[in-house]
Amino acid sequence: MTQPMPSEEILGAVAFDADGLVAAIAQQHDTGEVLMLAWMNREAIVRTLDSGEAWYWSRSRGTLWHKGEISGQTQKLVDFRLDCDGDAVLLLVDQKGVARHTGRRSCFYRASRDGKLAEIAAVQIDPKTLYGEGAGG
C-alpha cells in the first residue's frame, strides 16, 4: 500500500460541484479583509497545498491559474479551511500587493449606497503597470 498524498484526506472531504469545482474565498490572514472569490478544482487544491501559494481554476479561461504568476501579486498560503458541508474553501493568505486586475486590494470595492452602487476603495496601482496592456491575474 502506497503512502497517500498529503492532501488526500482533505480532497476526499471537498464536495466538488458538477463541474468539478469548489468556491474558494481568499482572505488576508492578518487584517481579515476578504480579497476575492475564485474557484478551485482538485488540481488547484493539490498545487496550493503542495506549493504554499494559491492556485485557482479560471472558469473564463478554462485553465489552472497560479495567482500572481504574471503580475507578481502572489498569495502565500497561511491556512486552508473547509466549511461544514465541504462545498466552500477559505484560504487565509498573505497577499503580495494588490489582489486583482483592477489595481485594488480587494475585489469587493463596490457597495450599496442609497440604492445605488458606489466605489468605496481607491485604485492603488495602475493595472497597466501590473500587466502592461494585457489582462490576467
Add this chain to the structure above:
Amino acid sequence: MTQPMPSEEILGAVAFDADGLVAAIAQQHDTGEVLMLAWMNREAIVRTLDSGEAWYWSRSRGTLWHKGEISGQTQKLVDFRLDCDGDAVLLLVDQKGVARHTGRRSCFYRASRDGKLAEIAAVQIDPKTLYGEGAGG
C-alpha cells in the same frame, strides 16, 4: 415613468449564473471573521436589501431562506458589496449568536493540519438547543 426599486441598479450589476444564483460570503463586520458561504437569487437580494437582514437561496431545499428564522441566529446587514465582475457578493453582517447548524460561529472550522483535516473551533451551542431535533438555518 415609475421610480425604480431602490436595488434595481444593484440587481442589474449582479452576474447571476445559469441557475439564477450568485455566491454570497457572509463576514462578521467588526471581527472580520468569515462566517459562511451561501447563495442568493434575485429575490434573496431584494429581501436582504429591503429588510436589512440576510436572506439566501437554499440550493438543497430549493427555497428562499431567511437566515435565523428558525434558530433566531439572524444576520443584520451592515454592508452589501459586489466584486469586480459581479459574480460574488460580500455581506458584512452582525451575526446574532452562532452562524450555523453545527453550533459553531463560523462554518469554516476544519483546517488542513499535516495533510489531514483538524477541527479548529469548538461547538458553542448544542445544535439541539437551536433547532430541537430538526435541521435548518
